[in-house]
Amino acid sequence: MSIRIAIIAGTRPEFIKLAPLIKLIVEDRQFNLILIHSGQHYDRNLSLKFFEDLDLPNPAINIEVGSGTHAYQIGFLVQEIEKIILETEPDIILSQGDTNTVLASSLATRKLNKCFLHLEAGIRSFDKKMPEEVNRIVTGICSMYHFAPTERAGLNLLFEGVDRESIFIVGNTIVDSVLQTRELSETKSKIFKKLNIKNNLPIILITLHRPANVDIRENVKKFIETIKSLNNFQFIFPIHPRTKKNLINFKLYNKLENLENVIITEPLGYLDFYSIFSKSLCVLTDSGGIQEEALILRVPCITLRNNTERPETLEYGSSVLVGMDMNKLKSEIFKIKTNSEYLKGKSTKNPFGDGKTSERIIQIIKELYNKNLLNLDQSKLWSRIPNRNLIEVEHLKEPITVINYEIANRVKIQMLFNVKGAPCFPYDHKLIRNQYKLLLNSN
Ligand code: UD1
Ligand code: UDP
Numbered sequence: 088m089s090i091r092i093a094i095i096a097g098t099r100p101e102f103i104k105l106a107p108l109i110k111l112i113v114e115d116r117q118f119n120l121i122l123i124h125s126g127q128h129y130d131r132n133l134s135l136k137f138f139e140d141l142d143l144p145n146p147a148i149n150i151e152v153g154s155g156t157h158a159y160q161i162g163f164l165v166q167e168i169e170k171i172i173l174e175t176e177p178d179i180i181l182s183q184g185d186t187n188t189v190l191a192s193s194l195a196t197r198k199l200n201k202c203f204l205h206l207e208a209g210i211r212s213f214d215k216k217m218p219e220e221v222n223r224i225v226t227g228i229c230s231m232y233h234f235a236p237t238e239r240a241g242l243n244l245l246f247e248g249v250d251r252e253s254i255f256i257v258g259n260t261i262v263d264s265v266l267q268t269r270e271l272s273e274t275k276s277k278i279f280k281k282l283n284i285k286n287n288l289p290i291i292l293i294t295l296h297r298p299a300n301v302d303i304r305e306n307v308k309k310f311i312e313t314i315k316s317l318n319n320f321q322f323i324f325p326i327h328p329r330t331k332k333n334l335i336n337f338k339l340y341n342k343l344e345n346l347e348n349v350i351i352t353e354p355l356g357y358l359d360f361y362s363i364f365s366k367s368l369c370v371l372t373d374s375g376g377i378q379e380e381a382l383i384l385r386v387p388c389i390t391l392r393n394n395t396e397r398p399e400t401l402e403y404g405s406s407v408l409v410g411m412d413m414n415k416l417k418s419e420i421f422k423i424k425t426n427s428e429y430l431k432g433k434s435t436k437n438p439f440g441d442g443k444t445s446e447r448i449i450q451i452i453k454e455l456y457n458k459n460l461l462n463l464d465q466s467k468l469w470s471r472i473p474n475r476n477l478i479e480v481e482h483l484k485e486p487i488t489v490i491n492y493e494i495a496n497r498v499k500i501q502m503l504f505n506v507k508g509a510p511c512f513p514y515d516h517k518l519i520r521n522q523y524k525l526l527l528n529s530n
Contacts, residue, residue: 089116089117089118089119090117090118090119090178090179090452090453090456090461091119091121091175091176091177091178091179092112092118092119092120092121092177092178092179092180092181092452093121093122093123093171093172093175093177093179093180093181094108094109094112094120094121094122094123094180094181094182095123095125095168095180095181095182095188095189095192096122096123096124096125096182096183096188097124097125097126097127097128097150097152097186097187097188098127098128098133098184098186098188099128099133099134099137099354100184100186100374100375100376101182101183101184101186101188101189102134102137102138102141102143103137103141103261103264103357103376104183104184104206104207104259104260104261104264104376105183105206105260106137106141106142106143106264106267107260107263107264107267107444107445108206108260108263108445108448108449109122109143109144110142110143110445111445111446111449112449113144115449117453120144121147121148121175121177122143122144122145122146122147122148123146123147123148123149123150123168123171124146124148124149124150125149125150125152125164125188125191125192126149126150126151126152126153127152127153127154127160127186127187127188129151129153130328130354132353132354132355132356133328133354136356136357137356137357139356140271140356140357140358141264141357148171150163150164150167150168150171152164152167152188157187157218160187160188160191161187161190161191161194164187164188164191164192164195165191165194165195165198166195168191168192168195168196169195169198169199172195172196172199172201173199177201178202178456178461178462179201179202179203179204179452179461180192180196180201180202180203180204181203181204181205181206182203182204182205182206182226183205183206183207183260184206184207184375185207185210185219185220185222185223185226185375186219186222187218187222189205189222189226190221190222190225190226193205193225193226193229193230194225194229196229197228197229197230200463200464201463202231202232202461202462202463203229203230203231203232204230204231204232204234204452205226205227205230205232205233205234206234206260206448207234207235207236207240207259207260208223208226208227208230208233208234208235208240208244208254209223209227209233209235209236209239209240209241209242209243209244209249209254210223210235210236210237210240210243210396210397211223211224211240211243211396212394212395212396213394214393214394216299217297217299218298219375219396220396223396224247227244227247227249230253231253231461231463232253232254232255232451232455233249233253233254233255234255234257234448234451235254235255235256235257236256236257236258236259236439236440236444237256237258237259237399237438237439238256238511238512239398239399240256241254241256241512242502242510242511242512245501245502245510245512246502246510248473250471250501250528251499251500251501251502251512251513251528252499254512255447255448255451256512256514257440257444257447257448257451258439258440258441258443258444258447259379259439259440259444260444260445260448261376261379261380261383261439262379262383262437262439262440262441262442262444263440263442263443263444263445265361265380265383265384265442266442267442268357268358268361269361269365271358272357272358272359272361272362272365273362275358276358276359276361276362278355278359278362278363279362279363281359282323282350282352284321284323284350284363285321288319288320288321288348289319289320289321289368289424290320290321290322290323290363290366290367290368291317291320291321291322291323291367291368291369291370291371291420292322292323292324292363292364292367292369292370292371292372293314293322293323293324293370293371293372294324294325294327294370294371294372294373294374294377295307295310295327295330295371295372295373295391296327296329296330296373296374297373297392298329299373299392300373300391300392300411301327301329301330301333301334302333304333304337304339306411307330307333307334307337307339308337308339309411309413310391310411310413311339311342311343311346312413313413313416313417314346314348314349315346315348316417317348317417317420318347318348320348320368320420321348321350322346322348322349322350323349323350323352323363323367324343324349324350324351324352325351325352325353325354325355325360326351326352326353326354327354328354364377364380364381364384364386365384365386367386368386368387368423368424369386369387369388369389369420369423369430370386370387370388370389371389371391371416372388372389372390372391373390373391373392375396375397378390378395378397378400378406379397379400379439381400381405381406382399382400382403382405382406382432382437382438382439383437383439385405385431385432386431387405387406387423387429387430387431388400388405388406388407388430389406389407389409389416389419389420389423389430390406390407390408390409391409391410391411391416392408392410393408393410394408395408399438399439402438403432403433403437403438404430404431404432404433405430405431405432406430407419407430473501473528474528474529475501475526475527475528476526476527476529477524477525477526477527478524478525478527479522479523479524479525480519480520480521480522480523480524480525481521481522482521483519483520483521486518486519486520487518487519488515488516488517488518488519489503489513489514489515489516489517489519490515490516492519492525497529498525498527498528498529499527499528499529500513500525500526500527500528501513501526501527501528502525502526503517503519503523503524503525503526504523504524504525504526505520505523506520506522506523508524
């Protein structure tokens, strides 16, 4: 019996982060893939180029939702995805990230009582004005299983009341993508020649597309003035269509185009983008994925946001938040210029994983399938009344693993707090010690 899996994706970062998983699924005879493109991104250099660069199979279906208001995109996609699920009858539906495509996929699936798997689950910026934050939370509610990239993301889900047994901390597939792209980019990309980039000035890569930044004229104006003043650097700015459209409307596009120290390009394919990124002094960005990639590539990241759903990048020391404060931005660039180790992060373990996240996900899906746990009717996860209470551990002669504690005491541990009161994810093999507090979920 093969597992019929529908993967729904629609934007640039989703193609990039799903590519390693899709490739494994295509090669694995236990899976039968239905690849669905929502059409949220439709320009060649935001969509087709990534299928070529990442060697992805053609989607079986393209919904072609196109652009529009959030209500339009989500409403149209929910209706179309419902039809597709009913027609193609997948066992499971999977999406990655936090776009309108992902929200619509999870909602349509949930309403049909089918099994939705969410990749990159549980990350939170705690900024509900950010459209993606609402998408993440609602998708979390609609998902049956959550593949969280980090322990912190897993904890966010636990604090929202998500059942621990439905959460798997697996890392982020972005590490798989970056590691698989390195060699290809070196051999295939000719972007330095194409853009006539001279290496005599340090390169600073820019990407901007968040509505909170680029939908506000004043923000873009001061940003352009700031980079104009930094004439000892070579800026390279692949412009997202949303940003370009706004710059034209704000009558600022020509101003940017005329700057001598800036090369403006259309959005780049992954191999070309990677080639410039890996050789840059630093990156200025409001992108989510680029914060992660900067950490992996050891390229300092100046994040033009006031918050981030990737706080691991701040803790690791590979990124700094400057918002739209242009003085801070300049000061960070000079710190990077004068100190070659600044914002390169720790050399310890990468918080986003080891490049084997896709393999882990495949393994978990197979195990769930073999135990018949992908079937909503069979799973108890959706209909349990939680009976929660907090206890303090005492009288242990020696530390005991979570799994052994659960078996011995016939309880389920939802969360645990260590002696300092810090919340920890109750991995099966985590050791429990005296004075730990356990939030039990016994039903
Ligand atoms: C979307 C996601 C965002 C993600 C980003 C990745 C949501 C709410 N937003 O933002 O989370 O970080 O993708 O890049 O899902 N446009 C084109 N060509 C295209 C696509 C869009 O010109 O192929 C233009 C349209 O004018 C559109 C605007 O870009 O109005 C914004 O597109 P949209 O898909 O709404 O959001 P993004 O800003 O791309
Ligand atoms: N990217 C790219 N070409 C570009 C700009 C970005 O290939 O011109 C890649 C980048 O390496 C990262 C992803 O696109 O993997 C990030 O996409 P984006 O910033 O649009 O979305 P976000 O991650 O913010 O959701």
